Amino acid sequence: MGQDVERLEFSREDRTRYREKVRRCLDVFARMLSESRFEFERPMTGLEVELNLVDESYDPAMKNAEALEAIADPAFVTELGQFNLEINVAPRQLSGSGVSEFENSVRASLNAAEEKARGVGAHMVMVGILPTLQVGHMSKDTISANPRYQLLNDQIFAARGEDLAIDISGLERLVLTADSIIPEAACTSMQLHLQVSPEEFPAYWNAAQAVAGIQLAVGANSPFLFGKRLWAETRIALFEQATDTRSEELKAQGVRPRVWFGERWITSIFDLFEENVRYFPALLPITDDEDPVACLEGGTTPRLAELRLHNGTIYRWNRPVYDVVQGLPHLRVENRVLPSGPTVVDMMANAAFYFGLVKALADDERPIWSQMSFSAAEENFHCAARDGMAAQVYWPGIGNLSASELVLRRLLTRAAEGLDSWGIDPTERDRLLGIVERRCLTGRNGATWLADSLDDVIAAGVTDRHDALREVVRRYSGHMHTNVPVHEWPVDAGVG
Numbered sequence: 001m002g003q004d005v006e007r008l009e010f011s012r013e014d015r016t017r018y019r020e021k022v023r024r025c026l027d028v029f030a031r032m033l034s035e036s037r038f039e040f041e042r043p044m045t046g047l048e049v050e051l052n053l054v055d056e057s058y059d060p061a062m063k064n065a066e067a068l069e070a071i072a073d074p075a076f077v078t079e080l081g082q083f084n085l086e087i088n089v090a091p092r093q094l095s096g097s098g099v100s101e102f103e104n105s106v107r108a109s110l111n112a113a114e115e116k117a118r119g120v121g122a123h124m125v126m127v128g129i130l131p132t133l134q135v136g137h138m139s140k141d142t143i144s145a146n147p148r149y150q151l152l153n154d155q156i157f158a159a160r161g162e163d164l165a166i167d168i169s170g171l172e173r174l175v176l177t178a179d180s181i182i183p184e185a186a187c188t189s190m191q192l193h194l195q196v197s198p199e200e201f202p203a204y205w206n207a208a209q210a211v212a213g214i215q216l217a218v219g220a221n222s223p224f225l226f227g228k229r230l231w232a233e234t235r236i237a238l239f240e241q242a243t244d245t246r247s248e249e250l251k252a253q254g255v256r257p258r259v260w261f262g263e264r265w266i267t268s269i270f271d272l273f274e275e276n277v278r279y280f281p282a283l284l285p286i287t288d289d290e291d292p293v294a295c296l297e298g299g300t301t302p303r304l305a306e307l308r309l310h311n312g313t314i315y316r317w318n319r320p321v322y323d324v325v326q327g328l329p330h331l332r333v334e335n336r337v338l339p340s341g342p343t344v345v346d347m348m349a350n351a352a353f354y355f356g357l358v359k360a361l362a363d364d365e366r367p368i369w370s371q372m373s374f375s376a377a378e379e380n381f382h383c384a385a386r387d388g389m390a391a392q393v394y395w396p397g398i399g400n401l402s403a404s405e406l407v408l409r410r411l412l413t414r415a416a417e418g419l420d421s422w423g424i425d426p427t428e429r430d431r432l433l434g435i436v437e438r439r440c441l442t443g444r445n446g447a448t449w450l451a452d453s454l455d456d457v458i459a460a461g462v463t464d465r466h467d468a469l470r471e472v473v474r475r476y477s478g479h480m481h482t483n484v485p486v487h488e489w490p491v492d493a494g495v496g
Helices: 012-034 064-071 098-120 147-160 182-186 201-219 234-242 248-252 269-279 292-297 305-311 344-363 374-390 403-422 426-442 446-459 465-482
Strands: 045-054 076-078 084-092 123-125 164-169 173-178 189-196 318-325 328-339 392-395 399-402
Touching (some): 064 076, 098 123, 189 344, 201 328, 201 374, 201 392, 305 318, 374 392, 374 403, 374 446, 392 403, 446 465
Antiparallel strands (some): 045 123, 045 189, 189 328
């Protein structure tokens, strides 16, 4: 939900009007799809990176407003928690050195922003969940000042009618309740955007769903939450629970969750938007003045504001996006699977692996989703979130094997094929996919480095868990700034 909102209370009439309008938007969207009114000749890619702010002790710094003022760059925006920021990176094409251009742009922006934020006592850390977050940081007072977050919080809790329950069992167990959605702010991710045509969208979305678990396995970077060691990518379980609008009774009835993997392969992007309207009541029933039918018939592009806002409050791990740029509509697959960090080059390697792999799978004559059940893809996803590279996953033609072995035996080659199809420079292809390969060969990604580093700190005599996690974040932050891939980081004190 990226847009600003001002309306603080909604009546029954507001909800009825919104339902009618969002269905009208859906009808117009169907017409646009049938008439192929979309821009896709020069497909663009984009990315967003969410960040944590820490103080000199490596604890969360509740200073995003001060940091944004100091940074003074419109690419940086607020996020849910006062200890969060997000950078929106300008879109570009992948061909040639597109991924390297992303890398250089992100590094330059982050380095400049870090220097300015330091002046207000804040430092940036790219990690899926900040290890030094504590339960005491999870109060309504730490929600960012932007009214849209408080409004979203109020609407989720109005729908639930009771406090949130967080219950995650991993190597340790975490059980707590929360009276706001602020635990969601612990989850910081990297979102990848891929522009596609209406005809290509189903293949790319299905491919993205099929590989979501593999992405998690190689890119996991969130083993700790509130001092507990849980899943390799605890962010998945936390986000699913922290934005759940359902009571226990509604869960038992089979009501779909708003953080949703989905339940079937699709044949059209319309399937996803139609499911949104059919299954999910409005959280933010804000009605725009635009008449989408009049716009379409008058030769202009409708914004479909209600459909887009509704879509922004349903948190699919691969989300469909309708957007309008310079009067031209386009469609995107927004991949929301990956955590932030550990370094910019690690994130670019994750991006290259994803963009290449979905391209290769989407182009296959016999698609992977015709050989694999949707439930198998979902099981891969949650197994990988829990167990990381050691997760046992299923892949057609091979059966069950570890995620790292699957990447090495089959998927790196497919990703390279896809990057070649995008026209990416072979040197860049080999550099970035080589990072993914070395992670799989060494068994070292962000999650394993963080866990092993905590063991090292404790073995060195730091007995207090929170003090030990501060030292882990200190080391992590030092390595992060070198832009050396995480598989090369030493576990002992090293650079940090």
